[in-house]
Amino acid sequence: MSTRSSFVLPWAVRRTRLPLLALPCVDCPAERATTGAGRFRVNANGKLLDVWLLVNCVGCDRTSRLTVHHRIPVRSLPVHLLEGYTKNCADLVAGVLLDPALARRHRFVLDWRGCWELHAPQVADDPWPLEVRVTFDQPVPVRPEQLIAHGLGISRGEVLRRVKADIPLKRRTMGDFSFVVV
Template identity: 35%
Template sequence: MSDFRNTRVPAEIDRKSLWVVRELGLPAIVKACVSCRSARHHPTGKFRVNASGKLLDVWMLICCELCGRTSKISVHERVHVQALDHERLLMFENNDPAIVRQLTMDATLAAKSAYRLDWSGTWKLDTDLPFYELQHENPVPLAVFVRFELPAPIRVEKLLMTGFDLSRSAVRDLVAFGRLRLPMAIDAKAREDFTLFAVPGPEAEPA
């Protein structure tokens, strides 16, 4: 994660703010349970490693939220023992929380194993932004650095509504009039650090 204080911003913008998407928990793993009607699972915090000669299978164990049934997600299948980093293997064998966290949030693993991630309730937005009159006719230019503690895919519009405490229509109007300048579409989902700018609209600029 980069230091927002060292990020280059336009010379006319000297006010900065930091927004941080804080982690509240890991996403739910959404896949059908074979024992009940639930489709929500959470990691048990454990792995199963099976050796067959020099080949390894590694599974992450997950638990149904409703009935408690344990099932598994394939992480490595029939991989040669020498092809797997020794430190990574030890993490699996020791049920290291860091690798549990990493794999639970891994969108590539989710796509490979045909399940999806539910990020609801996993984050909150912290800002160091005091009262700021974004809707004022000529607001003080501001650079906002958005940092993610976890790669939760969040619609940019929702971040703006939460961070500036504005309605959806107000946020969309500010973007349409050029008051909010974004590096992506307002309907896009962000999951990585980015910077946005709040500036006076064209009608407020001197002739």
């Protein structure tokens, strides 16, 4: 009876920047916008508050506003959120931008190309079968087959033949998963 030693390789997916927004500009033919440094505009009108996320066109740098809150009573907003909006908290910008309700309301989709990188340690020898655990530091939607092909330097067809994963390989995921290469 032989025992197979299990070698587990940790991979980490890290977001390098916020995604671009597929949002047409009203001034130029550009189809992309960015949050830039990530700024909010807060406007108080009496006891009512408006909050916008400011985005810039990639082509002409025109600033547009995405409504986050419209005419809400100041007291209905938690204090930590109000502080985050006025101080342009980077985590709050990311959270608001990644909110699917905001994307539906303003009719944009997120363009994740070039927004993440894979940190995968190299293996000197070939310990086949190889088990890999992939963790996500922040939510980034990727297709596991593309991620594995990129990390191992093999084609996506070969990934489909040689990899056994605990999730579907052709559907986008933002959660941790593991796979075995045989």
